[in-house]
Amino acid sequence: MFFRREHPQQLTFDERIGRMQKAGFSAEKLPDGRVRLSKDGCAAIVKDVPGSRPLVELAGILIGDEIGKLVHGGYQEFVLTPSGRKLPALARHLRVLHAFQEDLREALGLVSLYNESLGTVNDSHRYDRLEGRDRGGKPRPWEQRIVS
Secondary structure, three states: OOOOOOOOOOOOHHHHHHHHHHOOOEEEEOOOOOEEEEEOOEEEEEEOOOOOOOEEEEEEEEEOOEEEEEEEOOOOEEEEOOOOOEEEOOHHHHHHHHHHHHHHHHHHOOOOOHHHHHOOOOOEEOOHHHOOHHHOOOOOOOOOOOOO
């Protein structure tokens, strides 16, 4: 027919991982079925979601063998690892991470949102000036902070 619509091809998880390897990513299968993808000093953990596109659980800068996520400290960006190691994020880290996330979304066939395409997006925001504000009454700088 003249107005025949082509159905988009649904790739399997393994086919998507194969596309990732062709795009220059190295893939490592984890024991729980997830895949760790890495390229240019960045890595991501990708999980298969049956009937949908893959889910990127964690993406960040490689520090040793750990994947450090990007955290905004109010005055500077940091890379925070699961073990608690905290390093300042340099401009080259941000450029490489942004390029890695764009390549990752494109190769996996994920939606690329406008605000994510503008620059690097933080995983969390940890402003020290907001510490303790939800407990009522912000402590003055000369008062001892109560840590609970």
